[in-house]
Amino acid sequence: MPSESSLADLLPEEAVRDAAHGGMDDVYLKPGHLIRRLQQMAVSVFAQECEGFDMTPMQYAALVALRDNPGIDATRIGALVAMDRSTMGNVLERMEGKGLIERRANPQDKRVKLLKLSRRGAKLLADCEPFVRAAQARMLEPLDAAERVQFTHMMRRMIARQDVI
Amino acid sequence: MPSESSLADLLPEEAVRDAAHGGMDDVYLKPGHLIRRLQQMAVSVFAQECEGFDMTPMQYAALVALRDNPGIDATRIGALVAMDRSTMGNVLERMEGKGLIERRANPQDKRVKLLKLSRRGAKLLADCEPFVRAAQARMLEPLDAAERVQFTHMMRRMIARQDVI
DNA sequence: CGCAATTCCTCCGTATACTGTCAATTCATC
DNA sequence: GATGAATTGACAGTATACGGAGGAATTGCG
Numbered sequence: 485m486p487s488e489s490s491l492a493d494l495l496p497e498e499a500v501r502d503a504a505h506g507g508m509d510d511v512y513l514k515p516g517h518l519i520r521r522l523q524q525m526a527v528s529v530f531a532q533e534c535e536g537f538d539m540t541p542m543q544y545a546a547l548v549a550l551r552d553n554p555g556i557d558a559t560r561i562g563a564l565v566a567m568d569r570s571t572m573g574n575v576l577e578r579m580e581g582k583g584l585i586e587r588r589a590n591p592q593d594k595r596v597k598l599l600k601l602s603r604r605g606a607k608l609l610a611d612c613e614p615f616v617r618a619a620q621a622r623m624l625e626p627l628d629a630a631e632r633v634q635f636t637h638m639m640r641r642m643i644a645r646q647d648v649i
Numbered sequence: 650m651p652s653e654s655s656l657a658d659l660l661p662e663e664a665v666r667d668a669a670h671g672g673m674d675d676v677y678l679k680p681g682h683l684i685r686r687l688q689q690m691a692v693s694v695f696a697q698e699c700e701g702f703d704m705t706p707m708q709y710a711a712l713v714a715l716r717d718n719p720g721i722d723a724t725r726i727g728a729l730v731a732m733d734r735s736t737m738g739n740v741l742e743r744m745e746g747k748g749l750i751e752r753r754a755n756p757q758d759k760r761v762k763l764l765k766l767s768r769r770g771a772k773l774l775a776d777c778e779p780f781v782r783a784a785q786a787r788m789l790e791p792l793d794a795a796e797r798v799q800f801t802h803m804m805r806r807m808i809a810r811q812d813v814i
Numbered sequence: 815c816g817c818a819a820t821t822c823c824t825c826c827g828t829a830t831a832c833t834g835t836c837a838a839t840t841c842a843t844c
Numbered sequence: 845g846a847t848g849a850a851t852t853g854a855c856a857g858t859a860t861a862c863g864g865a866g867g868a869a870t871t872g873c874g
Contacts, residue, residue, distance in 0.1 A: 511709075511710050511713045511714070511730065512729075513801070513805075514785045515691065515785055515788045515789050515800075515801065515804075516691050516695060516706060516784065516785055516788060517710065517730075517731075518801065518804040518805065518808065519684075519687050519688050519691045519788070519804070520688060520691065520706070520731070521731055521804075521808045521813070522684050522687070522688070522804050522807060522808060523684050523685060523687070523688040524731065524813045524814060525807060525808050525811045525813050526680065526681050526684045526685070528811060528813045529811055530681060541681060541685070544676075545676050545682065548676045549676070564677075565676065565682070566682075566685070566686055566689065619681065620679045620680055620681055622811070623680045623681065623684070623807065623811075624680050624807070625810065626803075626806040626807050626809075626810045627803055627806070627807070631803060634799070634803075635680075635800070635803050636678070636680065636683060638791075638792055638796060638799075638800050639680075639683040639684070639686075639687050640678075640683065641791040641792070642687060642690060642788065642789070642791050642792070643683065643686045643687060643690050644791075645790065645791045646690045646693060646694055646787070646788075648686070648689045648690050648693045649689060
């Protein structure tokens, strides 16, 4: 049986106190660290809610983008979901391996490969939708309605300012 | 010269409009997606500000944890910075390769390897501190003072609720 | 003391994530 | 129409990120 110990159990009391009260140089309270922890939380919640679908957050994002934009190419899907071409290529390769998408050569432009949801991919997407919705809701659950709107807007402002990808 | 095109340039107007106005099933506005984008932003800002130090955000976190807890072992460092032991092992291996840390066997407990900052690691940490501070500030720059406090608290609440790692 | 449970590290497997490079192809301009 | 610039997908390299297995070592309980 895997140990169910939480982070705090492993730490010396000193560190826990510092993390709780905020020492001088506590990495633990800096935005960079908290944002990373937030991402860990989001991935974990998604995995928990969508357990059994054999689907990752990025694969879900690609499925949605593909459903809403059939016949798009890999570079443009990457732009839609904010992922670079290399990583998108790997994600799509795994998805093709699982039979979720189909890649076809474009007769008009022999550089690009057009992408399409397979029947199986469409079914997976439809089936998991309620669970993904539950995951998204659970991430924001500690916030009240007004805070959720605020938080979302603040995230969008921070992302927009430093435009990445 | 690498293309300086932003995300929006690549997208069909339809997708941009949807992303801006919020369609029915826009992944682009869901917390999971925004949190991932936020993490991309944070890593990118850190990399820009700390360019030239040959140091990643996780390596910085490990350095701080090691400075504040000399003689700690790998599992406990992982708990401090919220990273599983496998990944921490890889990070520490790379850091040892760069001469930033020293790993020594513990005579009392031959399972563990005690970790210590090297002189070089300590110097790197001291040198990069102002740049890391600048990076952390830049991440929150679009928010005003009150919002920064709110945002940080909301992140902490969301992380605390779904306790990961 | 003996033995089971636990702990620590390492390795494997899978999945992101980004930079840089490359060849094939297309486009823009002359 | 030729040619340089840009685009696309593939690949290599580096770095997270996590679960699980396994071996060595320690601890705790009887």
